[in-house]
Amino acid sequence: MGAARTLAEKVWDQHVVRRGEGQEPDLLYIDLHLVHEVTSPQAFDGLRLAGRGVRRPDLTLATEDHNVPTTDVELPIADPVSRTQVETLRKNCAEFGVPLYPMNHAEQGIVHVVGPQLGLTQPGTTVVCGDSHTSTHGAFGALAFGIGTSEVEHVLATQTLPLRRFRTMAVNVNSADGRLRPGVSSKDVVLAMIAQIGTGGGQGYVIEYRGNVIDNLSMEARMTICNMSIEAGARAGMIAPDETTFAYLKGRDRAPSGAAWDEAVAAWLELRTDPDAAFDAEVDIDGDTLTPFVTWGTNPGQGLPLGDRVPDPATIYDEHERVSAEKALAYMGLEPGTPLRDVRVDTVFVGSCTNGRIEDLRAAAGVLAGRKVADASACWSCRGRCGCGSRPRRRASTRCSARPAPSGAPRAARCAWA
Amino acid sequence: MEPFVTHTGIGVPLRRANVDTDQIIPAVYLKRVTRTGFEDGLFHAWRQQPDFILNIEPFARGTVLVAGPDFGTGSSREHAVWALMDYGFRVVIASRFGDIFRGNSAKAGLVAAQVAQPDVELLWKLLENEPGTEVTVDLTEKTVHARDLTVRFDIDDYTRWRLLEGLDDIGLTLRHADGITAFEAGRPKRLPTTSPA
Numbered sequence: 006m007g008a009a010r011t012l013a014e015k016v017w018d019q020h021v022v023r024r025g026e027g028q029e030p031d032l033l034y035i036d037l038h039l040v041h042e043v044t045s046p047q048a049f050d051g052l053r054l055a056g057r058g059v060r061r062p063d064l065t066l067a068t069e070d071h072n073v074p075t076t077d078v079e080l081p082i083a084d085p086v087s088r089t090q091v092e093t094l095r096k097n098c099a100e101f102g103v104p105l106y107p108m109n110h111a112e113q114g115i116v117h118v119v120g121p122q123l124g125l126t127q128p129g130t131t132v133v134c135g136d137s138h139t140s141t142h143g144a145f146g147a148l149a150f151g152i153g154t155s156e157v158e159h160v161l162a163t164q165t166l167p168l169r170r171f172r173t174m175a176v177n178v179n180s181a182d183g184r185l186r187p188g189v190s191s192k193d194v195v196l197a198m199i200a201q202i203g204t205g206g207g208q209g210y211v212i213e214y215r216g217n218v219i220d221n222l223s224m225e226a227r228m229t230i231c232n233m234s235i236e237a238g239a240r241a242g243m244i245a246p247d248e249t250t251f252a253y254l255k256g257r258d259r260a261p262s263g264a265a266w267d268e269a270v271a272a273w274l275e276l277r278t279d280p281d282a283a284f285d286a287e288v289d290i291d292g293d294t295l296t297p298f299v300t301w302g303t304n305p306g307q308g309l310p311l312g313d314r315v316p317d318p319a320t321i322y323d324e325h326e327r328v329s330a331e332k333a334l335a336y337m338g339l340e341p342g343t344p345l346r347d348v349r350v351d352t353v354f355v356g357s358c359t360n361g362r363i364e365d366l367r368a369a370a371g372v373l374a375g376r377k378v379a380d381a382s383a384c385w386s387c388r389g390r391c392g393c394g395s396r397p398r399r400r401a402s403t404r405c406s407a408r409p410a411p412s413g414a415p416r417a418a419r420c421a422w423a
Numbered sequence: 424m425e426p427f428v429t430h431t432g433i434g435v436p437l438r439r440a441n442v443d444t445d446q447i448i449p450a451v452y453l454k455r456v457t458r459t460g461f462e463d464g465l466f467h468a469w470r471q472q473p474d475f476i477l478n479i480e481p482f483a484r485g486t487v488l489v490a491g492p493d494f495g496t497g498s499s500r501e502h503a504v505w506a507l508m509d510y511g512f513r514v515v516i517a518s519r520f521g522d523i524f525r526g527n528s529a530k531a532g533l534v535a536a537q538v539a540q541p542d543v544e545l546l547w548k549l550l551e552n553e554p555g556t557e558v559t560v561d562l563t564e565k566t567v568h569a570r571d572l573t574v575r576f577d578i579d580d581y582t583r584w585r586l587l588e589g590l591d592d593i594g595l596t597l598r599h600a601d602g603i604t605a606f607e608a609g610r611p612k613r614l615p616t617t618s619p620a
Contacts, residue, residue, distance in 0.1 A: 022606045023599050028581070032599060034606050036614060046456035054458060055424075057593065060603075066617040086454045093456045104617050125615050155501060155530060155592065163596045165603055258620070265613040272611070 009279035011173050012245050013211040016148040016276065020131050022165055030167040036130035038160045039116045040067040040103065042094035044135025048158035049097040059101045061164045066125065067098050067105040068116050101161075117141035121228065124257025128246035128273040133160055139241075140234045144227035145254070146246035146276055148211070151235070171240050172285040174210040180292030183217035189295050190368075191226035192360075194218070195233040196298035196308040197290055204306035207239030210286065213278065214244050218292040224253040225364040236305035245277045299345050302333030309345060317341035353378070424532045426589030427562055430513045432486030434558035434569060435476055436547040442490055443497030444524060448506040450498075461506035477510075481555040489546045489558075490517045495524025495535075504531045514560045516567060516576065518543050529582040530592055536560060536576035538567065545572060562587055 010018070023032040038061075045067070052058065059065060069091050098105040106119065116134055120126040120142055128146035133139060135157045142149035152166070160166060176198055185194070199206070212234050219227070227244045234242030244250075251270055254260045261269045300308040301315050307330065309316070318330040318341065334341065339348065354360075355369045452464035469475045476482045488507070494517040495503060504527045507515065515533065518540040528535040538546070549569055550556050559568040560576075562583060567574050578586075585595065596603075 023602050032596060032602070034603070034610075036610075037617070047458045050456070050458035055591075055593070063616040063618045089456055104619055125617065127615060130614070153499075153501075155527075159593050159596065162593045163600075163603060164607075165596055167592070167596060259615040259617075261613040261615075268611075269613050 009282035011175075011278045011282045011284060012146060012213055012243055012276055013148060013171065013173050013241075014282075016129050016131065016146070016243075017170065019129065020148075025167070025169075030169045032165050033131060033168050034165055035133050035160050036064060036127075037120065037125055037132045038065045038157075038164070039120060039132065039134035039136075039139070040065060040094075040157065040161075041116050041134070041136065042067075042069055042090040044154050045097065045157055046090060046093045047154050048135075048161055049093075049101060051155070051158040052101070052161060055162075057162045059103060059161045062102045062104065064164060065103045065161065066119070067094060067103050068119055069094060069105075069107050117228070117232065121145065121224070121253075122257070124254055124260035127254065127260070127269070128250060129276050133166065137235045138232050140239070141228050141232040143211075143231040143234070143241050143243040144224060145250055146243060146273065148241060148243065149231075150241040171211045172209050174207065174212045174239070174286040174288065175284040176212050176214050176288045176290065177216045178214065178218040178290045178292050179216040180218050180295075183221045183292075185218060185292055185295060188297050190297075191222055191229045192233065193295055193298045194290065194292075195230045195236070196300070196305065197295055198288065199233070199237045199306050200298070200308050201290070202237055202288060204236060204304055205238045207234060207237035210239050211241045211243060212237070212239045213284070214242060215278075216290075216292070219244060220247065220249075222249075223364060224249060229360075233305065246273045299348075301337065301339060301345060301348075302330060303336055304329070304333070307333055311345055313345055315339045315341050315343045315345060315348070350379075424589045424591040424594060427513070427532060427534055427586045429559060429561045429563070430486065430534075431557050431559040432511075432513065433481055433484055434487045434489055434546065434550045434556055435482045435485035436550040437476060437488055437490040438547060440491035441493045441496060444495055444500050444503040444521070445497055447495065447503040448500070450500075452506070453500060453502055458505065459509055461502055462509040462511075464502075465506040465510045479554075484511075486511050487514045487516065487558040487560060488512050489543060489550065490515060491543070492517060492519045492540060494520050495528075496521035499523045499527070501527045501531070504528050504533050508533055514558075516543065516546065516560075529585065532586065532589070532591065534560060534562065534578070534586060536567065536578060538574055538576045542567075542574040545574070 017033070020034045020036075021031050022034050025031045095105065095107065097103070116136060117138055120132065121144075126132060126142040126145050126147055126149070130147045132142040132147050132149035133152050133156070135152055135154060137151035139149050139151040152160070156166060178194055214227075214230055219230075222230070231242035231244060251273070255266070260266070296310040296312060298308045299311055315334070316330065318327050318334065321327040321330055355365060446468065447466065448461060448464045449467050452461060452467075455461070466475070466477060470477060472478070477485070494515060503524060508531060513534065514536055515528070516536045516538050518538060520535050520537065525535045546558075546567070546569060549572055550558075553570070556569050561568070562578070565576055565578065565583070567576055
């Protein structure tokens with residue numbers, strides 16, 4: 006011990022089963038493996054072919070996720086490929102003894118919403134899933150990253166992964182009072198970062214988000230930031246656990262309780278980056294000048310502040326970026342120079358793993374209250390987790406799909422609600 | 424994974440450069456849920472043409488593919504390796520490979536043998552002049568024999584060792600199973616499990 010370490014390095018060190026020699030990677034233990042129907046079928050088939058089993062079904066959780074329709078959840082899935090994947094997951098989970106939350110189960114939902122809401126995602130743990138946005142769980146101070154299908158098979162069989170150490174990057178977000186300006190959200194922070202470092206700027210790094218703006222963010226906002234680390238090419242995003250983290254976790258179904266809770270909090274506090282630890286790279290973001298960001302193109306690096314204009318590809322120096330911008334504008338049907346505020350909104354979608362949390366629904370309801378969706382626009386809203394009888398249904402009039410229609414601001418505003 | 428020491432089979436000359444993984448197996452086949460049975464998707468577009476090499480006997484029974492430079496570039500899909508192996512190929516010979524394809528090959532037990540381009544040309548001529556010629560690939564010696572031609576191939580020592588031992592990634596890790604068990608014994612009891620309550 007002795008040398009100052011970052012949060013990511015501490016979590017890594019606590020999970021090394023075996024240090025690699027020479028060019029060999031380290032062997033890292035995985036605390037939580039989330040599984041869904043798209044990236045797991047061939048992993049289970051691989052186990053079957055090799056006569057292997059799942060080493061730790063009790064550290065593995067499957068949920069039907071990507072292929073779950075937004076509407077008509079009670080009907081058979083129309084798309085045959087999607088239906089086959091869901092049916093295959095059910096069969097595999099039964100055969101290998103993996104716990105599964107199927108559609109319409111109280112806890113079913115987007116994998117990256119289920120883990121936090123159950124309290125399974127805890128500070129200092131390692132979390133993997135066959136989905137790039139696994140970085141979401143880093144908001145709790147977990148080292149969480151997406152893996153491919155052969156790695157899914159590897160974790161199922163061994164509960165470990167051979168990995169080379171990541172580099173570390175600090176993204177410091179500070180403002181005079183630690184707050185963001187009205188209308189500026191966590192997503193604007195991460196879009197500003199991507200615009201600054203590029204969609205490949207995070208490659209090979211685990212990003213740690215720090216600074217007084219981050220300290221004041223809710224867990225939902227932190228999850229959004231960590232989720233979108235992937236859009237900067239990073240392997241993972243992390244935020245050190247603090248009182249906000251502990252308050253979110255306390256009392257959750259799978260969080261520790263009693264003496265174990267106190268022991269856990271003491272251990273979690275030790276995870277914070279040491280004051281004199283060095284990062285391989287540092288990026289500063291000025292929280293005082295941030296404004297809402299919109300993307301005008303087809304990748305998250307193609308974002309600008311709302312007050313800006315649609316860019317002219319001719320002014321982009323890099324050839325790859327210029328061609329990409331030309332294609333994006335043609336696809337979007339946008340003219341260079343158009344003020345971004347003047348671009349008509351065709352569809353509003355409130356949902357997905359970065360935008361389907363209770364906080365997002367409340368923000369949407371705040372905008373919708375007393376208004377109606379314009380005739381030329383479509384508005385869709387769907388929640389990230391079913392959670393029958395839990396917070397979304399009680400507090401924002403969402404529902405499980407089989408329940409009666411909701412009331413309240415979204416419905417009154419003619420918003421389709423799934 | 425079966426250990427690979429030597430293999431002898433019919434050589435197939437594929438005179439094409441930059442064969443990418445979408446040409447090896449198109450994206451439409453990626454929707455399947457199994458790990459095997461991809462042989463029908465291999466080189467799908469080209470196999471619609473009657474004069475494509477794999478539609479001609481005895482090449483249709485080939486197990487050693489001799490391809491042009493930059494074989495297996497493009498998308499990272501592991502299905503490209505599975506499709507080649509499901510068809511029956513055990514070895515691909517080329518002067519350059521896509522990095523990810525080469526890595527995926529090692530994991531699945533397909534030998535990606537790197538041979539200098541002039542030697543690839545010699546192999547192509549031999550296989551075209553005498554269809555059905557058997558090629559022997561010796562991983563211990565790192566050589567390719569066909570008739571009286573012998574050429575050397577490159578493969579990194581680590582990949583060669585794991586192919587000789589028949590160790591896939593999981594097999595490699597399971598050599599440290601005792602270490603995993605010891606680590607598990609030391610994990611704090613407070614850590615959560617997913618078991619139904």
